[in-house]
Amino acid sequence: MNTLVDTQIATQPRQAATMQGETSAQGSDTPSLSIVLEDRKSARANPAKATAEKLNFWYGTNQALKNINLVIPEHQVTALIGPSGCGKSTFLRCFNRMHDLQADTKYEGAITLRPDNVNLVGPETDPIEVRMRIGMVFQKPNPFPKSVFENVAYGLRLRGIRNKTELAERVEKALRGAAIWDEVKDRLNDSALALSGGQMQRVCISRALATEPEILLFDEPTSALDPIATAKIEELITELRQRVTVLIVTHNMQQAARVSDFTAFMYLGELVEVDATSKIFTNPAKKATEDYITGRYG
Amino acid sequence: MEADEQVTASAGSTAPLAPPDPAASHVGSDPLEGHTSKAVDHSLTDLRTHAVEMGGLVIDQVGSAVKALLDRDLRLAELVLSREPLVNDYESRLDRDTLLFIALQQPVASDLRATRAIARVALELERVGDESKKIARFAAQAGAATEHDPVVAVARYLRHMASLSTTMLRNAVRALDEASPELAREVLARDKEVDAEFSTALRQLMSFVMQDHQFLRATIDTVFALKGLERIGDHAKNIAEQVLYMVEGERPRKAKKRG
Numbered sequence: 001m002n003t004l005v006d007t008q009i010a011t012q013p014r015q016a017a018t019m020q021g022e023t024s025a026q027g028s029d030t031p032s033l034s035i036v037l038e039d040r041k042s043a044r045a046n047p048a049k050a051t052a053e054k055l056n057f058w059y060g061t062n063q064a065l066k067n068i069n070l071v072i073p074e075h076q077v078t079a080l081i082g083p084s085g086c087g088k089s090t091f092l093r094c095f096n097r098m099h100d101l102q103a104d105t106k107y108e109g110a111i112t113l114r115p116d117n118v119n120l121v122g123p124e125t126d127p128i129e130v131r132m133r134i135g136m137v138f139q140k141p142n143p144f145p146k147s148v149f150e151n152v153a154y155g156l157r158l159r160g161i162r163n164k165t166e167l168a169e170r171v172e173k174a175l176r177g178a179a180i181w182d183e184v185k186d187r188l189n190d191s192a193l194a195l196s197g198g199q200m201q202r203v204c205i206s207r208a209l210a211t212e213p214e215i216l217l218f219d220e221p222t223s224a225l226d227p228i229a230t231a232k233i234e235e236l237i238t239e240l241r242q243r244v245t246v247l248i249v250t251h252n253m254q255q256a257a258r259v260s261d262f263t264a265f266m267y268l269g270e271l272v273e274v275d276a277t278s279k280i281f282t283n284p285a286k287k288a289t290e291d292y293i294t295g296r297y298g
Numbered sequence: 299m300e301a302d303e304q305v306t307a308s309a310g311s312t313a314p315l316a317p318p319d320p321a322a323s324h325v326g327s328d329p330l331e332g333h334t335s336k337a338v339d340h341s342l343t344d345l346r347t348h349a350v351e352m353g354g355l356v357i358d359q360v361g362s363a364v365k366a367l368l369d370r371d372l373r374l375a376e377l378v379l380s381r382e383p384l385v386n387d388y389e390s391r392l393d394r395d396t397l398l399f400i401a402l403q404q405p406v407a408s409d410l411r412a413t414r415a416i417a418r419v420a421l422e423l424e425r426v427g428d429e430s431k432k433i434a435r436f437a438a439q440a441g442a443a444t445e446h447d448p449v450v451a452v453a454r455y456l457r458h459m460a461s462l463s464t465t466m467l468r469n470a471v472r473a474l475d476e477a478s479p480e481l482a483r484e485v486l487a488r489d490k491e492v493d494a495e496f497s498t499a500l501r502q503l504m505s506f507v508m509q510d511h512q513f514l515r516a517t518i519d520t521v522f523a524l525k526g527l528e529r530i531g532d533h534a535k536n537i538a539e540q541v542l543y544m545v546e547g548e549r550p551r552k553a554k555k556r557g
Contacts, residue, residue, distance in 0.1 A: 254404060281406045283547030294409045296332045 045262070047114070049074035049215060049245040050095070054109035055121070057090060057099070064090045066269045067109075072215070074114070077237060077246040079260035079277065081253055083297060087269040088249045092217050095120060095247065096134040097127035113214070132159075135208030135244075139220040141200035143192035143207070148175075148184050151192045151203055155211040174210035177243070178202045179236050198229025205236065209244075216240060218248040222255065234259050253293055257281045265289045329477045329545070330412055341399050342409065345392065345416045346474065349423070352388035353471030356423045357464050359385065359430035360530060364460035367437035367523060368453055378434035385427035392420035408547070415544035419474055422533040422540075426467065429526035429533075436519045448513050448520040451506045455499035456520075459527040462492050466534035473541040485538035486550070492531035499524050 050072040057065035065087050072078050080088040090099075097120065099105045107121040113133070120130050143151050152171045161167055171188075175181040180202040184195070192203050201221060208216060218237065222230040237246055237259045250256050256263050257277060264274035265288070273286045284290045291297050330342040359378050366375035396417040399405065405413050443450055466485045473481035500521065507517045542550045 253406070257406070282410065284407055290407050291332075293406050295334050295338060297334070 045071065046073040046076050048072065050111055050113050050120070052091075052094075052109070052111045055091075055094065055111060056108040057087075057094060058106040058108075059090075059102075060104045064269050065094070068271050070264060070271055070274060072245060072247055073262065074245050075241050075243075076261040077241050077248060077259055078262045078264060078274075079256035080247070080249045080264050080266060081251075081256050081292070082266035082272075083292065084251075085268075086266040088266045089219055090269075091266065092219055092247060092249050095215060095217055096131045096136050097121070097125075098136070100127050132211060133213055134215045134217060135211065135213035136217040136219065137201070137205050137208055137221050140224050141197055141204050143195075143200050143203050145191065145193055147189045148192045148195070148203055149188040152206045152210050154207060159211065170210055171206075174206040175203075177209045177240070178206040179232065179239070180206060196229070198225050198232060201225060201229065201233060202236065205233075205240075209240075213244060215245045215247060218246065218250075220249055220251060223251065230255075253281075265292060267292070329408065338403055338405075338409070341395075341403065342405075342412060345395055345399065345413065348388065348392055348395070349416045349419050350471055350475045352385065352392065352420060352423050353467065353474070355381070355388065356385055356426045356430070357467050357471070359427055359434075360460060360464050360467065360527075363430040363433040363437060364456055364523075364527070367433055367440065367449060368456060370437070370440065370443055372438060375434045375437035378430055379438065382427060382431045382434075385424060389420045389424035389427075393417060396420075408544070411544045411547060415474065415540040418540050419471075419537050422536050426530050426533045429530050433523045433526050436523055440516065440519070444513075446506075446510045446513060448503060448506055448517040449523075452499045452502050452520060452524065455495055455502065456523065456527070459492055459495045459499070459524065459531075462488065462495065463527050463530040463534060466492070466531055467537070470534045470537035470541065473538055474544075477541070477545050479542055479545045482538040482541040482545070485534055486542075489531050489535045492528055496524055496528040 048071045052068050052070045052072075055065055055068040056063065068091060070078075080091060082088050093099055094107065094111060099107070110122065111120040112118070113120055118125055118130075120134070144154060146154070149171055152174050153167050156167055156170055161170070172181060172185075175184060180199060183199060184190075184203070192200060195203060201224075205216075205221075221237075222233050225233065234255065237248065240246055241261075248256075248260065260277045262274060263277045263280040265272045265280070265284070265286070267288055273280070273284060273289045275285065280289065281293065284293065328343070330346060331339045333339050359381060362374055363378045365371065366378060396413050399413055400410075403409075440449065449456070466488050469481045470485045472478070473485065503517055503520060503524075507514065539550050542548075
């Protein structure tokens with residue numbers, strides 16, 4: 001079970017997806033539905049963007065993650081599911097070193113980020129560097145008490161971008177990327193806190209996207225949103241995988257089923273099973289997974 | 299193939315689910331139960347119970363229709379015809395209830411496979427009901443047996459095929475009830491027997507009709523009756539395949555194409 005999604009180098013990753021022609025700035029295409037489904041059916045793993053190897057993590061003496069081995073395929077969505085306290089959020093937070101903010105925590109093992117093979121949890125690695133490359137979106141929308149524009153420009157300014165035209169361009173691109181540009185383009189100078197929950201969440205996604213991260217982490221991104229806002233975020237996640245690698249923690253199993261290519265089930269700090277989402281939700285290999293997703297757990 | 303054959307729903311069967319996993323088995327003997335939500339348990343077991351009941355009725359329809367034909371029993375034929383709407387009612391009810399269950403409970407994994415299997419079993423059983431209806435209609439119109447009667451000429455085969463196909467059906471429905479892959483496999487293995495009987499019976503009828511083509515109409519009807527029984531074997535096989543997929547999560551490999 002620890003061999004997991006093997007790093008089989010896909011020979012033609014999403015090559016078929018050139019039917020709709022419309023090419024975005026990154027040169028990625030919008031795949032048609034049948035291709036998405038086809039892709040998900042065959043669930044060929046793209047090359048790894050990140051690989052967790054023998055990852056252990058402790059809060060004090062409490063071991064929250066036990067020997068996690070998991071491949072995160074590039075430009076695909078990997079969902080982490082499992083009951084509360086199973087370690088899925090803890091695992092997610094390792095990717096951008098959120099635990100460093102808390103005293104008395106300890107990492108062991110590695111999360112290797114490709115292509116340069118940086119160990120994200122290595123003591124030699126600067127967490128600030130890590131967070132530049134790996135964005136995060138939280139459960140509750142948490143915009144800064146600033147204007148929409150300043151929220152998105154924040155990370156860019158931190159990086160020393162001062163040129164007004166460049167800032168404006170990149171903010172617009174990020175807002176478009178999070179499918180909220182049309183809703184806020186006339187109120188860029190309004191406070192982000194005046195927006196609706198779903199809009200705030202998409203501004204937060206824009207903020208994360210602005211610095212062009214390689215991996216985007218979502219921790220329960222829609223649990224505070226209504227179904228329509230949820231659908232918009234889910235649609236966005238599906239689109240985002242063209243540009244970034246997505247790792248999402250969700251309590252909503254149907255959401256995992258809808259948005260992810262791969263699903264990993266965690267229980268009591270261990271990774272129980274990971275497979276193509278289509279496989280997990282029709283015929284999981286482990287009984288524990290089956291019991292959890294069919295509501296027989298506990 | 300006796301008319302009174304009934305499937306006895308052996309509720310709470312002890313058939314284990316697929317390869318037993320000794321590590322975690324808080325789920326009781328019934329693979330459809332054990333949900334935190336009792337409503338889900340009830341919905342799923344109700345669906346299965348209705349499908350099994352429907353199976354019992356349909357098996358009886360097949361047996362009765364063939365008996366009516368062989369014995370020239372007009373009243374039995376009419377009984378079969380009068381019960382056909384009941385079979386259809388079961389099917390539409392199961393169709394509605396499985397759809398509702400999917401919409402309201404969003405089953406996944408084994409629950410989803412079971413729901414779909416039940417919906418498709420209902421469809422297969424409904425078709426078996428149709429075949430029985432056709433045989434019963436033929437029986438109702440056939441009139442008294444004559445000296446040269448195609449039905450009499452192949453009575454042996456009709457009887458044997460009815461026996462084979464109802465046995466297959468019974469095992470297929472039991473396989474669903476008990477979530478038993480062994481029973482399902484047994485059904486798959488027997489389909490060839492029905493096919494072989496059908497071919498032999500056809501040859502028999504051909505030599506019959508060559509000797510005496512006065513009974514062409516009745517011969518054609520007899521061919522349809524035989525074909526109906528052969529189809530019933532196929533439906534039983536389809537049910538068994540659904541059960542295998544439900545229990546094991548793997549699609550049984552398709553047997554080679556029939557000629």
